[in-house]
Amino acid sequence: MSTDDAGLRVSDYLAHMLEAARLAGEYVHGFSKADFLQDRRTQQAVVLNLITIGEAAGRIANECKEFATAHPFRGRRCGACATVWRTATSTSI
Numbered sequence: 001m002s003t004d005d006a007g008l009r010v011s012d013y014l015a016h017m018l019e020a021a022r023l024a025g026e027y028v029h030g031f032s033k034a035d036f037l038q039d040r041r042t043q044q045a046v047v048l049n050l051i052t053i054g055e056a057a058g059r060i061a062n063e064c065k066e067f068a069t070a071h072p073f074r075g076r077r078c079g080a081c082a083t084v085w086r087t088a089t090s091t092s093i
Contacts, residue, residue, distance in 0.1 A: 010067045013056040020049040020056075 024046045028036055036042060061068045 010060055010064045013060050013064075016056045017053045020052040024049040 027042050027045045027049075031039070031042065036046075
């Protein structure tokens with residue numbers, strides 16, 4: 001893959017991540033925590049978009065090494081974060 005191809009792929013993945021984040025925010029806009037926990041469809045829609053974000057981030061890390069190296073992850077490791085998130089929501093889904 002050329003550097004130009006990698007740049008296009010990164011921009012595509014970032015666009016997918018931004019769209020998924022926008023959609024998830026749109027789905028929960030105006031919801032209280034209690035409303036969200038009562039609405040299984042909304043929970044599943046948000047989860048799907050979080051998965052989309054994670055998959056795109058993983059593809060950037062795996063396929064676009066130069067970009068990933070230049071933009072290191074500064075939070076908790078993705079695997080640890082996903083594990084905590086799944087554990088926290090599994091009782092309410």
